[in-house]
Amino acid sequence: MRAVVFAERVATLKWLQETLPTALGLKPENVGLLHGGLSDVEQQSIVDQFKRGNSPLRVLVTGDVASEGVNLHAECHHLIHFDIPWSLIRIEQRNGRIDRFGQRQKPQITTLLLNPHNTRFSGDIKVLTRLMEREYEAHTVLNDVASLMGQYSVKQEEDAIRDVLLGKKDFEDVVGEPDADPDSGDLWDFLDFEALKNDQETESITVEKPLGLYSTDLDFLDEALNEAFGDPHKVLGWTVHAGHGLAELNPPVDLQHRLGYLPQDYLSERRVTERLKLATTVDAGTRELNRARESDDMSWPEAHYLGPLHPVLDWARDRALSEMSRSEVLVVRGDVDAAQVLLMGTLMNRRGQVVSKAFIAVDFPDPSNPTFCLSEPLEDLGEHLSSIGVDAKATNPGPVTRGSDLEVWWQCDDGHAFPARINYRCKQKKRTCPVDTGRMLLIGTNDLATKEPALVKDWDRERNGFSPSEVVPGTKSYAWTCKNGHTQHTSVGNRRRARGCTNCASAERVARGCSKTPPG
Template sequence: MTATKPDARETLAPGSVVVVRDEEWLVYATEETTDGTLVHVQGLGELVRDTNASFYTRLDHVVPLDPAKARVVADASPRHRRARLWLESTVRKTAVPLGERALSVATRGLADPLSYQQSAVHKALDPANLRPRILLADAVGLGKTLEIGMILSELVRRGRGDRILVVTPRHVLEQMQHELWTRFALPFVRLDSAGIQRVRQKLPATRNPFTYYRRAIISIDTLKSDRYVASLRRQRWDAVVIDESHNLSNVSTLNNRLARLLARNTEALVLASATPHNGKAESFAELVRLLDPSAVPADGTLDRDELRRLVVRRHRHSPEVARVVGADWAERQEPNNVLVAATPAEDAVARELEETWLWPGRGGSPYSGQNAALFPWTLAKAFLSSPAALKETIDGRLGRLGNDDRADAERRALLQLAELNAETLRRPSAKYTKLVAHLKQIGVGRGSPARAVVFAERLETLRWLHRSLPKDLGVSDDAVQIMHGGLADDEQQRIVEAFKQEQAPVRVLVTGDVASEGVNLHAQCHELIHYDIPWSLIRIEQRNGRIDRYGQKHPPRVTALLLDPSSDRFAGDVRILAKLVEKEDEAHTALGDVASLMGRFDVKGEEDAIRAVLAGTKDFDEVVRPVAAVAAADDFAAMFTQLFDAPETPPVVTATKSEQRTDPGSGLYDDDVSYLEDALGEAFIDPTAPPARGGVGWRRNAAFGTVELNPPPDLAQRLEVLPQTYLTDRRVTERLVLATTLARGKDRLAAALRDDSDSTWPDAHYLSPLHPVLDWAADRALAALGRNEVFAVRGAVNAPTVLLLGTLTNKRGQVVSSAWLTAQFPAPDSPSFALVAPHGSAREALAALGWDAVRTNPRPVADLDVLQRLIAPAVHEAEKHLLTVFAAAEQDVAQRVEQWSRRLDRWDVEADALIQRSEIKQRRTSVEQERALVLAMAPDQHLVRPLLVVVPDMEGGTQ
């Protein structure tokens, strides 16, 4: 295939410089819309330097500057500082090509380099897929949030992550925001209740908040409301992340409506869930359709190869995981099931429940409602939780009773049960007494750092424990915190963050199942207590995963307190619940998928099945299958387990030696802090001076691995999008402290959980490649050159040489391929002959120019008129050379586009036979959108830019 050469001087490709409204702008993305070409730009001139803008070519006169007419100017700065800064900034601002297999920035954050997480990122970015779409279905504790951060980091570096929306349950908003900022320097505006209030104060009521913030994190409960759905329909995103995505599969829910809307309006989509299916192939197919509507045939069947392409699933004992987590994930101890003999008063309640409610005689249950088989077990479950929970259940039922004869009979039975239960409230509860003893045994008490999380299902049980534990443990009231779904989202987040801090007073967290999904509680805690046992393996696994996860340094211990009445029947029930805890532990080790044991795949379904076992209508072994039976089963759940929990993990494609390089810079600087320091030196006469004297108070402490500065106004303005609590706690717009080494960054992040600052935000944020301060430095450096200018410098060349960068882009303005070239002119007075040489990277090209070391600059380059005549021939010769180079890239993309088109054609053929079905018509709309995307991915323009003119340095000059 022969590449078609567009007129590069008319192109609006990313990296080109344009003039709009008499200001100079750098193009970073373009897109074709129904209203014409939309050009996204960043200001270069003094008046617009900190401005991002978008212009329609139909409405504004967008004039691209002709690279062949670039003007050569001499760099007179010491050691060519201005040229080095400009080149480094250009490299940083040039997007990594879409097809690049190596990870550029994902491995340079504060996440441990775990191969299984990196393999998930490689799969998400696989060039074989036209857009990044993946379901992260790793089991609880493997670090799906870190995988999300790594994927988003790479998308940003590839120019595919400018606008990002993250959707999570509300109680993990701050946790997700914290991880993405502290580990990857990705700032997100948190739109919780307080955040939304701040937005309303800033914006007019009619303003769409999603146009104001480029990157936002919001809860799914907030976002699915009709108020925001209307705003979302008008927004396009580069990437959307939806956490706990198992809540999306029911097509009749608002969650699914929201997910379908977002899936249509984003290029990259990352779904995350440790429990991604409910055992029904059709429900799982709905999740897969969100990722790729053509991956599920029109008849709804699931294809194993498509699932392998779109889904990542591992668990704690998968070989890929087990061989790398080591001591950073201590093995769980054996379950500690503690049978607690009931008191006489509690035995009396148990007998009353048995004889009157659970297994009544001929008269039957006194329950007067419609489901006589259900309410007695609600009473039994409340009793096994706590006397307080049973009282609440009885009182609630009494308040709903009518006045007929049946209601009167039930009222009498309830009052009799209430009278017996009242006696248990007046005396010490056996299980509560054991809880207090157990907490003291593990070291919880005044002056001790030991912590524990106590789970219970009933809100009244939580309140009772919250009221009683401080006095009986001898600790202050704030040492015992309660968390439940009725609390405001910011209060839930505050409690979770406090539990992670070593110096926070909280020692016991009593919580309901609101904390069983997504919350990390292992930072200071390895003791978990089930005060009551859920009648669900899924819920038990979710609870245990709060402390049994990567990063847990101490063997986590799970203790279950089981009230053991003296009656045989109730004793049997208790042992059934104890077996649930043991089965969860067995499946956790062998399968990593406890839901497969019961085959219900949702908490309510499992509770109903266990209720049948307790009622005696089913056997336990019939409801909870052995692990071996699950592995041998022939159903969708077994297929899921076999696909993603297989002992052999497909190998990750290994990049070449040059591709494995993870440094995204040019090599002109040893590290990010040296680049930042040089940028400050160029921008300010004396960066170390205080702001009042024209500096920024720059301080570099190499021994401690930190730097400090007072952000100037333009930087402080950029920092306003950082997490609000981080800005408040650390006051970084006044004094910004940065950790400059990986070790120091990890140390300060860990120290935030140990110090007495009452904040989990580090006092020194790690200076990773995507940090906004580096982006600010790059923009300042790029503004150093005038309109369409190129620096002339000296280097280790034999004849004047022009350094050029060529980029191939598609209709979406994304860089498909890039190439670094040098054009040498042996006879500069006759520029008709140029020796064009390709280079594998910016580093290689600069090394060929002798710019792999800092060079002295004794005087500015002279004879600029001669060098000026080299620019146009260099650009033209490079364009000719790139016709061949880019032809291969175009051919590769064309083949993938063709393959994708054939996939869509096959889906259409299959759908034609089912067109009478309304859901097929809806799916066809999504497939047609996919077809339009495929066409937009084809390369359609390239740009060649001269970056540097290098003349021979007859005097040497490296230092």
């Protein structure tokens, strides 16, 4: 368990750092201190330590220097307000360090509220208690607290609360309620807050399919690099490790310039400008992120996740397009009964940014009358392209011979699509499918997790470094760890014949009811 403790004064922070180890039964290195008096390098070092899963740092004592722009949720979901700021905005900023997107646990936020013996301070504590209660109500209903006081400034909110503590203003006049009276003229009167509080059902949202001809960003990147460089492996050292969800290349100067917008500590720590490594699947990206969290000396993943907005995609697109001259256009040739033209209309703002776009299919059904056409708006471009056979696996090279070394896509009787050169395919006496023979991975069809669901219960992902869905069954040895803690290194075939761990009794083996022969 880890916790973040917020306090206002540096003297209070230092006192907490000295007191907490003894009070909590911790070692001094288990409690860290973060405040504005430290250098940027020292602050970043402490934050990085707190993010790592294997770091000895368990409690981070910090001031409001960490209340904005610092993510502390990677390994922590406990936050304590040792003292209370006089601003709803500041309270919300503090809570947002752990209560944010990517948090895997329910945030536990605690506020220290004293019960003083001296009645002189009881009114102050009452005001601050009501402030925290009002913040919780506003966050629950509105997910925004700034509108309650209408100041939209930490300094102005602090001044307003100071007037309440001095008795110059009433608390209710300064801090409004989320469920304000309908006749109050409040900004939020048009909302039914009680209905929002009690409504547990949310309307399902349909996620649109991404528009494009490529099923993955890696497919697009690979084809763009081949178009731009001819042989990207020779020119850039471009390598794809499909079984592990990774790809890498040596960035040229123009790509290095674009990568300069990424965090500088990431660029230097992982030497990205020398060798850029990409995680091309969600599983691979998660694996690399977890490794970084558990690392003693690295805070960034070795492989950067290849998402739709990654700068390497924009760079590859521009390099591929630059290979076309001004007199060239992209076309698809084919012997069709009637021609169809796809049009895209865009609406741009003054900055030239596209704010809306629409696609229209224009058909020319009568070749003898090219001026006659029929137009139809398209709701889903990707679905339309797939319906007419234009997708990532489409090839349109024109006439080819049996001896052509052009690599095209083929489809077996079972519907498995795979790439192969024309001359290689024509020379095969028995034209087998690489998916069926286990020479090509197709997740959900021939991967180990799909073929051997019982055996993979003992799969040791930590030792193997990848999931069983990323490999096909073969003769290679892998690490297996049973529920009793026995670790063995053996092939899938040997594991299947033993029906599990050979150190365990037959009745305890995970695949005891399975056949010793591989599934068909």
